[in-house]
Amino acid sequence: MKKSHLLPIVTLNGYLLHHNFMKINFCNLSLPPDIEKIVWDKSKRMVKKNSFILGKEVNEFELAFANYCETKFSRGVATGCDALLWAMEGLGIGKGDEVITVANTFIGTVLPIIRTGATPVLVDCDKNTQQIDPEAVLAAITPKTAAIVAVHLYGRLAPMDELQEIAEKNGLVLLEDAAQAHGAKYKGRKAGSIGKAAGFSFYPAKNLGAWGDGGAMTTSDSELAAKVDKIRNYGQVKKYYHSEFGWNSRLDSIQAIVLTEKLKLLDEWNQKRRIIADWYYDFLKDIDISTYHESQNNEPVHHLFVVTIKNRDQMIDALSNVGIPVGIHYPIPIHKHVCFSEHSFTRGKCFPVAEKQAHELLSLPMHPSLTRSEVEFICSKLAILL
Numbered sequence: 001m002k003k004s005h006l007l008p009i010v011t012l013n014g015y016l017l018h019h020n021f022m023k024i025n026f027c028n029l030s031l032p033p034d035i036e037k038i039v040w041d042k043s044k045r046m047v048k049k050n051s052f053i054l055g056k057e058v059n060e061f062e063l064a065f066a067n068y069c070e071t072k073f074s075r076g077v078a079t080g081c082d083a084l085l086w087a088m089e090g091l092g093i094g095k096g097d098e099v100i101t102v103a104n105t106f107i108g109t110v111l112p113i114i115r116t117g118a119t120p121v122l123v124d125c126d127k128n129t130q131q132i133d134p135e136a137v138l139a140a141i142t143p144k145t146a147a148i149v150a151v152h153l154y155g156r157l158a159p160m161d162e163l164q165e166i167a168e169k170n171g172l173v174l175l176e177d178a179a180q181a182h183g184a185k186y187k188g189r190k191a192g193s194i195g196k197a198a199g200f201s202f203y204p205a206k207n208l209g210a211w212g213d214g215g216a217m218t219t220s221d222s223e224l225a226a227k228v229d230k231i232r233n234y235g236q237v238k239k240y241y242h243s244e245f246g247w248n249s250r251l252d253s254i255q256a257i258v259l260t261e262k263l264k265l266l267d268e269w270n271q272k273r274r275i276i277a278d279w280y281y282d283f284l285k286d287i288d289i290s291t292y293h294e295s296q297n298n299e300p301v302h303h304l305f306v307v308t309i310k311n312r313d314q315m316i317d318a319l320s321n322v323g324i325p326v327g328i329h330y331p332i333p334i335h336k337h338v339c340f341s342e343h344s345f346t347r348g349k350c351f352p353v354a355e356k357q358a359h360e361l362l363s364l365p366m367h368p369s370l371t372r373s374e375v376e377f378i379c380s381k382l383a384i385l386l
């Protein structure tokens with residue numbers, strides 16, 4: 001049954017069924033005024049001290065974030081890409097190694113693998129969950145395999161039990177790309193605490209987003225934490241004494257202040273996202289649109305709310321015409337990107353599930369301040385457009 005009674009719209013063919021427009025935000029980057037005031041006050045004090053990079057504010061955030069992720073350590077770095085890169089570099093992954101990951105991810109999972117000198121080995125995703133397929137991972141293992149990067153796509157954890165078993169049996173390092181999964185849980189365990197190390201992104205639109213770029217590596221391995229400490233800061237043991245071949249990849253103090261304050265609200269915001277996802281499931285249940293399957297093991301944080309729709313491309317403009325912004329995460333699977341066309345790891349590769357889904361995925365608005373009537377409006381438009 002189509003819920004066309006819900007609210008009016010412009011149809012795909014362009015003729016007007018009803019006139020209705022609701023300006024909806026895809027995500028919401030603004031802070032509640034009281035929190036914003038705290039951030040400005042703390043920032044003013046920080047500026048007066050001229051303490052702009054790393055320092056007390058970053059230390060404070062690292063402690064709070066490690067505690068939140070249930071790991072011993074977290075290290076603030078410049079971006080989520082860097083967090084994964086330094087974790088791999090700190091673990092000695094590099095030239096001659098193969099690192100398995102999934103084809104339907106953001107390029108930010110794969111570029112760090114390439115930057116270490118290792119070769120990415122892509123595998124397909126599961127058609128129901130859109131998560132990395134553990135059987136495909138098993139089949140991709142060779143004597144050169146050093147690591148698996150599990151991607152917690154859209155805010156739901158990858159099948160970590162299966163991946164952990166594969167990693168243990170084959171002597172591989174299991175890493176987590178947790179860029180979209182701040183606070184998500186798998187069988188009660190927090191994203192970022194299950195693998196050897198994890199990379200988080202604090203890109204502004206993430207569930208925990210900064211006021212610019214930022215990232216963190218989490219781990220409970222003291223040696224790795226100490227290595228990343230140095231790598232991110234020019235490889236120095238103390239100022240101008242360089243013992244490692246490092247880089248400049250540090251978290252700014254202002255980002256740490258923003259993140260420390262936002263972290264206090266993260267669980268509340270994630271809970272709101274779960275309520276909103278339930279509204280979506282409810283309104284979409286009678287409409288011919290597939291939502292991904294939630295595994296019982298997962299407590300997701302719905303970084304994105306993704307559905308699959310056959311006539312996706314035709315719908316985007318029609319939705320935009322009635323005020324509904326949407327996204328595609330992601331329109332091109334990794335092996336199809338032009339930048340990798342000369343790389344042997346993509347040559348002749350075919351991942352049917354990832355390729356099919358790339359034509360059908362549609363990310364609907366999702367952020368903690370979305371209202372029930374906005375979700376109802378979105379779903380009513382989808383119903384008519386199908």
Ligand SMILES: Cc1ncc(COP(=O)(O)O)c(C=O)c1O
Nearest residue numbers: 079080081106108109179201203
């Ligand atoms: C799955 C995934 N991996 C890695 C990254 C890279 O994070 P950043 O943009 O902070 O480098 C992102 C960020 O968008 C992401 O979504």
